[in-house]
Amino acid sequence: MLDPQISERINASFGRQKLMQFYGAHIEQIDHGSIAIAVPPTDFLLRTSGIFHGGVIAALADTAGGYAATTLYPEDVSFLTIEFKVNFLRQAKGEMLIAKATVIKGGATITVAQTDLFIRNNDQEAQVATSLITLIKASK
Amino acid sequence: MLDPQISERINASFGRQKLMQFYGAHIEQIDHGSIAIAVPPTDFLLRTSGIFHGGVIAALADTAGGYAATTLYPEDVSFLTIEFKVNFLRQAKGEMLIAKATVIKGGATITVAQTDLFIRNNDQEAQVATSLITLIKASK
Amino acid sequence: MLDPQISERINASFGRQKLMQFYGAHIEQIDHGSIAIAVPPTDFLLRTSGIFHGGVIAALADTAGGYAATTLYPEDVSFLTIEFKVNFLRQAKGEMLIAKATVIKGGATITVAQTDLFIRNNDQEAQVATSLITLIKASK
Amino acid sequence: MLDPQISERINASFGRQKLMQFYGAHIEQIDHGSIAIAVPPTDFLLRTSGIFHGGVIAALADTAGGYAATTLYPEDVSFLTIEFKVNFLRQAKGEMLIAKATVIKGGATITVAQTDLFIRNNDQEAQVATSLITLIKASK
Numbered sequence A, B, C, D: 001m002l003d004p005q006i007s008e009r010i011n012a013s014f015g016r017q018k019l020m021q022f023y024g025a026h027i028e029q030i031d032h033g034s035i036a037i038a039v040p041p042t043d044f045l046l047r048t049s050g051i052f053h054g055g056v057i058a059a060l061a062d063t064a065g066g067y068a069a070t071t072l073y074p075e076d077v078s079f080l081t082i083e084f085k086v087n088f089l090r091q092a093k094g095e096m097l098i099a100k101a102t103v104i105k106g107g108a109t110i111t112v113a114q115t116d117l118f119i120r121n122n123d124q125e126a127q128v129a130t131s132l133i134t135l136i137k138a139s140k
Helices: A004-014 A018-023 A054-070 B004-015 B018-023 B054-070 C004-015 C016-022 C054-070 D003-015 D019-024 D055-070
Strands: A027-032 A033-037 A079-086 A097-107 A111-120 A124-138 B026-031 B033-037 B080-089 B096-105 B108-119 B124-138 C027-031 C034-039 C078-088 C095-103 C111-121 C124-138 D026-031 D035-037 D078-086 D096-105 D110-121 D123-138
Touching: A004 A018, A004 A027, A004 A033, A004 A054, A004 C124, A018 A054, A027 A079, A033 D019, A054 A079, A054 A111, A054 A124, A054 B054, A054 B080, A054 C034, A079 B054, A079 D078, A079 D096, A097 C124, A111 B026, A124 C027, A124 C078, A124 C095, A124 D078, B004 B026, B004 B054, B004 B124, B018 B054, B026 C004, B026 D096, B033 B054, B054 B096, B054 B108, B054 B124, B080 C004, B080 C078, B080 C124, B080 D123, B096 D110, B124 D078, B124 D123, C004 C027, C004 C054, C016 C054, C034 C054, C054 C078, C054 C095, C054 C111, C054 D055, C054 D096, C078 D055, C095 C124, D003 D026, D003 D055, D003 D096, D019 D055, D035 D055, D055 D096, D055 D123, D096 D123
Parallel strands: none
Antiparallel strands: A027 A033, A033 A097, A079 A124, A079 B080, A097 A111, A111 A124, B026 B033, B033 B096, B080 B124, B096 B108, B108 B124, C027 C034, C034 C095, C078 C124, C078 D078, C095 C111, C111 C124, D026 D035, D035 D096, D078 D123, D096 D110, D110 D123
């Protein structure tokens, strides 16, 4: 089980992220090496056709990847994204957008995370995107 | 020179994009195969350290790439992003964030654009990110 | 179970790939939507330090992704790679390099595969790379 | 102009790369922050249709990006590829494949290079691929 102090620290950090507040995002689950973040379909996050904007999906993928990396550390660390890549698989239309990030490889310098993104409708999830995120631990 | 009708059509389409409105984005330049979009450093687009959020940079890169693709067509077309990849090169702190997108290869099905992103301070620009965007022409 | 005709067709196609012959590659497993390809550590595929060259890993990732896509079709199809991205996670040194490709999303036009790469030593596997491959079905 | 010692060092290192020897690759040009590497269309580097294999293009893109990074240093340095991404733009069929790599951003830890790839026919070049390569300086 994840150390409650890590969970608390991540929740506090997440609460300070203005972009995530603006998105109406909340953390659904935190574990060692993984996190799930959910975003409801607020009007300004959608294209005129009602699907989530790709830029919103990408921002969420990146953010979730970074937080997944911090779950591996007892101390307060932060990560910078070196680069990321996202593939859009299906149009993202539904009741909730969820980003599930997992650390594939933690390292002293470089950490790689994968974030898969899903749309939830009537408790069923369909994958709408996948992404790989390369992170570097920032010195404090 | 770019057909004024294309320019008008793109400006109208851009005006309907809620995410871009929310960002306070405006088009600085449109040419055949390229576009430049600028975003001012509004509070909620920044990290607590005052630099633009990577997710904002990525969303702008993607959006600019898609609009660059539409400049090649006289008729009303739209593009879907299949995937994109962004490398962050420097922390993006300054008076204006500018995305300059260029079509590298237009095609009947697949179009590839490159978006370079810059921070402008005192009329000087420093590159903060680069990205490659793969697009597919959407059927209407 | 996979239709034996599909398996036969893929084996025949693989046998005609000169680069794969040159690598000494062989197919370890074929299923519906997935394939595993193995390459032994022949001298010219290695860096001077004895690890597999990143370019060899990338070529194998791409090839495996394309073959995984063809397993979904009863007829003879071929795929072109639009783009791919690979993350190197660990130095790839050992008895065998194995690429395990899975189709994440098949589609009428665009198919996306993920290839994870492993080094096998004494029957134990360690992941050395991961990749995402975007493919388009080629017309015959 | 590039320090002749750097040029000599890179040529010597390139001469030890078995995969590049196998490809029949040679360096066409070295400058501060850039390099061009050429590969002739030997049979085993081609698909049955006579076009260069995507895996060969990718390996060349990666290799050229790494060497471009080393041109920035007077001392003997080596770079590891963290990740790279390549977009294939046109079928690569012709007399010579040339990779032109340029450092976009050098840094103490992370270096980013872009490699554009061209096919040369009758002294004319057409771009066949573009790629972004993220590198980390290896400790010796």
